[in-house]
Amino acid sequence: MQNISLYFTAKKCHSCGNTRLGNGEGSFKITEEGFTRNCKCGASIQTCFAENRNQ
Numbered sequence: 001m002q003n004i005s006l007y008f009t010a011k012k013c014h015s016c017g018n019t020r021l022g023n024g025e026g027s028f029k030i031t032e033e034g035f036t037r038n039c040k041c042g043a044s045i046q047t048c049f050a051e052n053r054n055q
Contacts, residue, residue, distance in 0.1 A: 013043050026040055032049075
């Protein structure tokens with residue numbers, strides 16, 4: 001459930017407002033450490049999960 005709330009937090013690009021993913025529009029990747037959201041405009045946001053911040 002945490003993954004779904006993260007998606008909605010980073011659904012919209014903070015730079016251009018794009019909400020699309022895939023087909024060259026942008027990407028959203030979730031790993032054990034955190035998530036990364038990239039946009040076609042070049043903007044990127046990367047976040048670590050709280051339990052991984054002190055490691």
